[in-house]
Amino acid sequence: MNHSPLNQISEHVYWLGPDATTDRPVLGAVVGSHATLIVDAGNSPAHAKLLLDGLAEVSPAHHQRYLVLTHWHWDHVFGTTAFEMPIFAYKETQQVMTEMAGLDWSDAALDRRVEEGTEIEFCRDMLKAEWPDRSNLRLKLPDVSFTTGLAFDLGGVTCRVTHVGGDHASDACVVVIPEDKIVFLSDCLYEDLHHGPLSYTPAKLFPLIETVVGYDADYYLWGHDPEPMSKAALLDFTGALKSIGEHVERVGDRRDDILEALPGIIGQPLDEDHIELVDAFLAGLRKL
Ligand SMILES: [Zn+2]
The missing domain is CATH 1.10.10 (Arc Repressor Mutant, subunit A)
Incomplete structure (x- = not known):
């Protein structure tokens, strides 16, 4: 019997469902004939391990593996130390992560940043719940950064990573798997959470909608939605x-x-x- 938490949505694409109790996002994996691309690192090494354990059953050990990050938010990047493989990220994602790596992530420091208005309560509370003892918290920074997009050939299947931006995060990227007609949207279509009340602006949102509906895809995976969207x-x-x-x-x-x-x-x-x-x-x- 297969107890893997990974779901398969198409010939080459697997995904791990989100968990709202500690804001774990959807993680993905695209498995070709000689290489595997992982989409997002998860919100802690424990979260990353769930994906990596599931992957052991579907991605052969000899595969070259790559990790791509969709944007800088903690819940997508705090698992990076669990990945022994090259990490790819958009230039701004890499820059923000470099700043984050220099921050103190203790309870006291998080509380202080919430007080100052440089962190939001939701992220602080979720991070404390996901990873109560963060004395070992390290961020592994991306090895490779890109400015517009990237293409991976994994053998029999390709992945296009494209910077799209939007209200949620200006560095947001999507991952399109054309052969399987699947798109990892991650969080790009969600509201801006970090600057006061949740917000959308037509100037950022409308062009982004045009871009994502323009992909020749059957299913879209959102970063925090429990099911893929047709x-x-x-x-x-x-x-x-x-x-x-x-x-x-x-x-x-x-x-x-x-x-x-x-x-x-x-x-x-x-x-x-x-x-x-x-x-x-x-x-x-x-x-x-
Ligand atoms: Zn996000």
Whole structure:
């Protein structure tokens, strides 16, 4: 019986589901005939080990292995010391990680940074829960940095890593596996969490939506969503997101007027998610 926590979504692509209790994101692996590319390092060496143990069953030991990081957020990079392989990251990801490697990650230092406003409570609390004793915390920095994108040929399957940016993180990258029609979106389409209330800006979000819906893909894996999203579901979601963003842009900072007209625009009654999205676009508007 197979007890591996890894899920297989296509011939070459595997993924480990997220765990919201300590904000563990989705991790991925693309297994070719001679090499394996791992997508994101996880939020601790313990999280990384789950992926590496699962991988032992599907990626032969002689394979060249590579790790690519999708953006600098702690939950995607704090597992790096568990990976004995070359690490690839976008230039800004490498720069921010270099700064992070010099920080004190003790409880007292984290609390101080939350107080100063240079760290957010959510990340502090999740990091403390995931990794209570961080006296051994080290960050392994990327070996190779890139500025626009990278292509890997793993043997019978390729991976394209592309910098896309967005509200969530300006260094966000996606990993596209054209042969299998799979895209690792990681966190690129989520809101900005680090600058006040959750926010979206049309200027960053709309071009990003065009880019990701333009990929010839069947499934998209989000960084913290428990299930892959079909192309049809992504088109539905991003279509609604765009309609809401355009409506907020048109009406301006008048929440009640926005909410009153919105059901007519999206063709359905409002639910909590729609209201959250309105508030995220309003927060983006107020930051401009
Ligand atoms: Zn993130």
